[in-house]
Amino acid sequence: MTELLTIRGLTRDFGGFRAVDGVDLDVAQGAIHSVIGPNGAGKSTLFSLITGERRPTAGTVRFDGRDLTGLAPHAVTRAGLAKAFQTTSIFPRLTVGESVCAALAARNAQLRLLRSRTKAGIRAEAETICGALGLAEHIHRAGSALSHGDQRALEVALALATAPRLLLLDEPTAGMSPFETKRVVDQITGLARERGLTVLFSEHDLDTVFSISDEVTVMHQGRVLAHGPAAEVRANDEVMAVYLGSEP
Numbered sequence: 001m002t003e004l005l006t007i008r009g010l011t012r013d014f015g016g017f018r019a020v021d022g023v024d025l026d027v028a029q030g031a032i033h034s035v036i037g038p039n040g041a042g043k044s045t046l047f048s049l050i051t052g053e054r055r056p057t058a059g060t061v062r063f064d065g066r067d068l069t070g071l072a073p074h075a076v077t078r079a080g081l082a083k084a085f086q087t088t089s090i091f092p093r094l095t096v097g098e099s100v101c102a103a104l105a106a107r108n109a110q111l112r113l114l115r116s117r118t119k120a121g122i123r124a125e126a127e128t129i130c131g132a133l134g135l136a137e138h139i140h141r142a143g144s145a146l147s148h149g150d151q152r153a154l155e156v157a158l159a160l161a162t163a164p165r166l167l168l169l170d171e172p173t174a175g176m177s178p179f180e181t182k183r184v185v186d187q188i189t190g191l192a193r194e195r196g197l198t199v200l201f202s203e204h205d206l207d208t209v210f211s212i213s214d215e216v217t218v219m220h221q222g223r224v225l226a227h228g229p230a231a232e233v234r235a236n237d238e239v240m241a242v243y244l245g246s247e248p
């Protein structure tokens, strides 16, 4: 299988504390790959090293054969990697449709596609993205008026508007009810399969992880404790001991 993202020896120190410690990670093209681990394992820090929000102390990040190590976030996005939930990225006063159109227009301007795309074309693409995330009925509502689950779906829509090849989702279901969790997870999985998107996500809910992941990487104290196909990781006693020992 072709690897889209290849991480080697990725390390990040905060003062004398090593939050991410020599992580190797391969994400295959088209895979849904999750990173799990107890609180403080280093998942969010790892993601921020991939997106360029933080610079690694050591190690490399390669994406589709290109070295992205230490690049600024906008350069990483331009390379085809988008992360949802890194900030509250929705525009509260714009409607859902306007927000997605703004994100699409920004991407087109960046790629100098503006002249080849009509406003109607952008609106049609925004409608497709909103429809895929269950937001069609909210297209004329302000982002701030949406439920928590719909706001998260909008954040995924904004990330998708950058036309990524790899979508990074940091705890996509945090704070959601079981009903909302199922809806968002089904939509993300459906989108990924339909568009051939590669997804790397961190998640606390193990039922979600094992139901949708092709591959699972388990982190503990900044290191990779285990990785492999979801069924294999689930059957790993050491992994379960870490969870039972440190998770409520």
Ligand SMILES: Nc1ncnc2c1ncn2[C@@H]1O[C@H](COP(=O)(O)OP(=O)(O)OP(=O)(O)O)[C@@H](O)[C@H]1O
Pocket (backbone or CB within 6 Å): 014, 017, 019, 037, 038, 039, 040, 041, 042, 043, 044, 045, 046
């Ligand atoms: N800016 C920082 N300065 C100092 N220490 C930090 C900083 N950011 C994170 N850490 C520490 O690094 C470790 C890893 O944190 P990180 O947020 O990456 O873990 P996590 O696996 O994402 O946790 P959670 O599941 O709770 O979100 C933690 O011990 C945290 O306290």
